[in-house]
Amino acid sequence: METSCQILKIRNLTNKEGLLNVNKKFQDNGREFLPFVAEVPSPCAQDPLDNNGERTDCFLAGDSRSSEVLSLTTLHTIWLREHNRIAKALKKINNHWSAETVYQETRKIIGALHQIITLRDYVPKIIGSDAFDHYIGKYKAYNPLLDPTVSNVFSTAAFRFGHATVPPVLKRLDNMFEEKQNYSSVRLHEAFFSPWRLIKEGGLDPVIRGILVQPANVIDQDNLMTDELTEKLFVFNATGTFDLASLNLQRGRDHGLPGYNDWREFCGLHRLNTEGDLSTAISNANLIKKLLEIYKHPSNIDVWLGGLVEDILPRGRTGPLFACLIGKQMHALRDGDRFWWENEGIFTESQRSELAKHSLSRVMCDNSGVNEVPGDSFLLSQYPKDFISCDIISSMNLNVWKESNVQGMFHKR
Known part of the structure; x- marks a missing residue:
């Protein structure tokens, strides 16, 4: 969650369109990159072949982890661009809106899109x-008694089950x-905190295409995580590399999670x-023996590990x-949120x-x-048989946000 201080850093307050700041030094084939952080030199990795000493610092976004890996940086960047795209369109539709109004209405739309897509x-x-229908079901109404924390x-x-689904290659x-040919795929650890690769090695498009066709790792009870994360994880302000699985176990204990x-x-x-x-929950007999050798009793098993190794549910990716x-x-996040996009009075x-x-897919x-x-960009797809032209991907018509069409929805500005 961004603080007011962070918001001021990422907003462009010099324009009338409610935009977010973009990179002033580099572009991606005419499109925006995230801005660099103000505190330089930043700890992000540098191009080892650059003999000119030109730095590429960490990117700035609402989340301090935005430069952690190229795929994550790519998603942060396309959402920056989406905000600015929508803001410019809304300003044209409602030219009398102030920059603050444009920013807030755009932010509201972006929040709704995240809710929908998730x-x-x-x-x-x-x-x-089946689990979705059981635990979540169809939206009915805002429940003020439900805690969305x-x-x-x-x-x-x-x-953090997702850590076991990360492939070793980007x-x-x-x-x-x-x-x-010029910028081949890279091992995951070579993509940690390396924004220079986006700027100097082809921009976002090659990474987006890779994301769309590369399968997530299937959780394997014999080999839960790639050694790119268990042997080569890079963490700022620390020497050496880390083991993400160990960090997850220790974090659960630090947080006092029951077993x-x-x-x-x-x-x-x-x-x-x-x-x-x-x-009855874990079909791998050798794994069960290892768990009991280490933990002695099932109740001692850390919840992250126990949940991770359960047999996967049909049509799902977790146990x-x-x-x-x-x-x-x-x-809880949906029904306990009075600003949920489907709640009456939030949107027309x-x-x-x-x-x-x-x-x-449309955002991309x-x-x-x-x-x-x-x-559907969340389904594993093969090119070209599972791909369609962007020309036929559905998109929203922002003209329904024209103020004269939204009687009573907007307050005095």
Whole structure:
């Protein structure tokens, strides 16, 4: 969550269009990069072949981790561009709006798009459709009695299941979705805190194409995480490399998380007290033996590890425990938020209809040089058979935000 101080750093307060700051030094084939941080020299890696001593500092965004890996930086950047694209369009539609009004209305739209893309397109594929229906279901109304606070177990353990899905290589592909001759794919550790690679090695488009066709790792009970994360993780202000799995386990203990069985009971799942009990949730007998050798009893197992190694649910990417913890959290985030995009009075009916047309694929089309995308960018796709032209990807019509069409929705500015 950005603080007011961070917001002032990332906003462009010198224009009348409610824009976010962009990089003043470099462009990506005519499109914007994120701005650099003000505190220089920053700790981001530098091009080892640059003999001119020209620095490429860390990028600045609302999240301090935006330069952590190229794929994450790419997503931050396309959302920066999306904000500025929408803001400019809204200013043209409502030329009398102040910069502050444009900024706030654009921010409201961007927030809604994140809500839609996360709950509609992403979460059902993570926890499976059955768990989604059970824990989340269809939206009915805002529930003021529901606490939308992000829980300790969700942020510290359950949502970190994704660390086991990270592939060891970051693909970069040309416009034929083939390996680039000039800027080939890189090992993950070579992409940590290396914004120079985006600026000097082809920009966002090759990374976006790689994201669209590269599968996430399937969680493997025999080999949970790539050694790019367990042997070569780079952390600022520290010497050497780190093990992300160890950090996750230690973080859970630092946060005082109860053990695996306590969370299973919380979710209405059976406690697993014996080797035989564990075999009902984990099919890998060798893994069960290792767990019992280390932890002695299932109740001692750290919740992050226990949830991670459960057998995956049908049409999902997690086991029952993480499906529950993620599902409950997402339900609370949606129904406990009075500003949820579907709640009455937040947007008009016509605006909600237009917002629902948008997708991450559309955002990529509008803010990059990629002109062919999958209809659903969260599904594993093969090029060219699963790709369609950006010309036929649905997009929202911002004219429904014209003030004369939105009676009573806007307050005095």
